[in-house]
Amino acid sequence: MMDKKNTRVYLMMVLPALILFFSFHTFPLMQGIFYSFTDYRGYGDWNFIGIENYINVFKDPRILNSYQFTFKFAIISTILVNIISLTIALGLNSKVKFHKTLRGIYFMPNILSILIVGFVFKFIFSVFIPEIGQSFGIEGLAKSILGDKDSAWIAIVIVGVWQAAALNVILYLSGLATIPEDLYEASGLDGASKWQQFRHVTFPLIAPFFTINMVLAMKNFLMVFDHVVALTGGGPGRSTQSISLLIYEDGFTGGQFALQSANAVIYFFVIVTISIIQIRFLQKREVQM
Amino acid sequence: MRNKTNYVTTILLMLGSIFILFPVFITIVNAFKTPAETAQSILSLPSTWTFDNFKTAIEMTNFFNAFGNSAYVTFFTVILTILSNSLVAYAIARNLHRKAFKFLYFYLVSAMFVPFPIIMLPIVKQMSALGLMNLNGLIILYVVYGLAFNTFLYTGYVKTIPKELEEAAIVDGCSKWGVFWRIIFPILSPMNATVGILTALWAWNDFLLPLVVLSDQGDRTLPLVQYVFQSQFATNYNLAFASYLMALLPMLVVYLFLQKRIISGVTQGAIKS
Numbered sequence: 241m242m243d244k245k246n247t248r249v250y251l252m253m254v255l256p257a258l259i260l261f262f263s264f265h266t267f268p269l270m271q272g273i274f275y276s277f278t279d280y281r282g283y284g285d286w287n288f289i290g291i292e293n294y295i296n297v298f299k300d301p302r303i304l305n306s307y308q309f310t311f312k313f314a315i316i317s318t319i320l321v322n323i324i325s326l327t328i329a330l331g332l333n334s335k336v337k338f339h340k341t342l343r344g345i346y347f348m349p350n351i352l353s354i355l356i357v358g359f360v361f362k363f364i365f366s367v368f369i370p371e372i373g374q375s376f377g378i379e380g381l382a383k384s385i386l387g388d389k390d391s392a393w394i395a396i397v398i399v400g401v402w403q404a405a406a407l408n409v410i411l412y413l414s415g416l417a418t419i420p421e422d423l424y425e426a427s428g429l430d431g432a433s434k435w436q437q438f439r440h441v442t443f444p445l446i447a448p449f450f451t452i453n454m455v456l457a458m459k460n461f462l463m464v465f466d467h468v469v470a471l472t473g474g475g476p477g478r479s480t481q482s483i484s485l486l487i488y489e490d491g492f493t494g495g496q497f498a499l500q501s502a503n504a505v506i507y508f509f510v511i512v513t514i515s516i517i518q519i520r521f522l523q524k525r526e527v528q529m
Numbered sequence: 530m531r532n533k534t535n536y537v538t539t540i541l542l543m544l545g546s547i548f549i550l551f552p553v554f555i556t557i558v559n560a561f562k563t564p565a566e567t568a569q570s571i572l573s574l575p576s577t578w579t580f581d582n583f584k585t586a587i588e589m590t591n592f593f594n595a596f597g598n599s600a601y602v603t604f605f606t607v608i609l610t611i612l613s614n615s616l617v618a619y620a621i622a623r624n625l626h627r628k629a630f631k632f633l634y635f636y637l638v639s640a641m642f643v644p645f646p647i648i649m650l651p652i653v654k655q656m657s658a659l660g661l662m663n664l665n666g667l668i669i670l671y672v673v674y675g676l677a678f679n680t681f682l683y684t685g686y687v688k689t690i691p692k693e694l695e696e697a698a699i700v701d702g703c704s705k706w707g708v709f710w711r712i713i714f715p716i717l718s719p720m721n722a723t724v725g726i727l728t729a730l731w732a733w734n735d736f737l738l739p740l741v742v743l744s745d746q747g748d749r750t751l752p753l754v755q756y757v758f759q760s761q762f763a764t765n766y767n768l769a770f771a772s773y774l775m776a777l778l779p780m781l782v783v784y785l786f787l788q789k790r791i792i793s794g795v796t797q798g799a800i801k802s
Contacts, residue, residue, distance in 0.1 A: 249705040253620035264673045268651035336539040344788050345546040351784050353734040355752045356773050360552040368571050466736050487646040504647035512642050
């Protein structure tokens, strides 16, 4: 009797949220998958066309181009961000002056709007650095890297790393804080060098944090949108058009609602697959170490 | 040996922090300068600290309107998220041994893996059909989409709260609702703070969702305004920087005062995932 009444109360607690979640998340998700099998343009009539969109995704040079850019950006940024933030975290974890202030500064990028920061960086890349290049006669810097098809992606990597390092530094720091001090003392007595200490003591112990950071960074970088909008708008040409940006641009205004829905479904599977592979692979390493 | 201050590392870290602070520095000094001063030197301090750029930027972008919109969305998103998501997670956490609730848990949590672009196109059509292409619609989406991650965070925390606490209250004649609001919700305070901080950062800084959901000019949030006026700023960097600075400043000020709380909140949120 009591239990039945409780169940009703519990159901009432979750039901409104469940209905809202279904209507605003699951239902549009199902619609997206549904339309990916049609020739819907976002308005007007539509017909079922089977898996034609999925075949076309692999033939569309713009989509392939966006995957190429997004992966290049995500892989390089993930690696850089982890190297840099682990280095900074190791520094902050040693006995340094102004520890709290420095930690506060390094975390700051995480709280700022990446779009607005991106606009500031755009100024730095397109006005400030070329000016320095010109006044010092350094040819490599005299032209804006944003204006060149082959180098614009580097700017996006820099901004991406600038921001993402903030969170990763803090995560590595909390990982390093879990290592007991006497482990270092013991290995120090055994005559281990700094590098050996890092390789055999520090790194294995923070391996779970390495996994979190790799997966988190990769997943976020694969979704890159704000950075690109602020810095290049996807250009020059389409050289820096990310997958999210392409779905947004061509899905809404390009009349490719259905094709981009198919693209988004594939994108979804790609992200899930990569996350799972990364977790499996990195966890196996954790055990081995 | 490890007890000595490491000065080399300190100096290296300070040099590195210059790289972090540099964009903020450029924004501040140039927000106060005239175009002529910036043309002379980007890095120098302004000769006179004038607020003219800010005045113009405020009028041009209707700053206070955008600030109000961002504050409105962030405030109600945070309040509604904490109140509703904690309740849902409580009901789920206390019934995880039942199939239906276990399914519900995985149903909500697995949504974390769904990238937004896949729902972006249909949700915009749907919001438009429902007449929700406005700030309130935006709040609904934040609260609902937050459920995925927050259910995960809250459920883990609720499981650590002993059931005996509730049973005692029920014997005293408290209803299940009363138990949640009077006993569980206050115990959840640390998690409420974490969820509140993560939600506030998300709602305040988000660009993509406002970009696709808001249709009315008067509804624009702060990041959206910077985006819309970007082309008009292009001719006057100082105006742009004044506008950027005003948009970044509220969060910077909050961060200055709540730094420790924010860092630990974000860390907890990320580690739990």
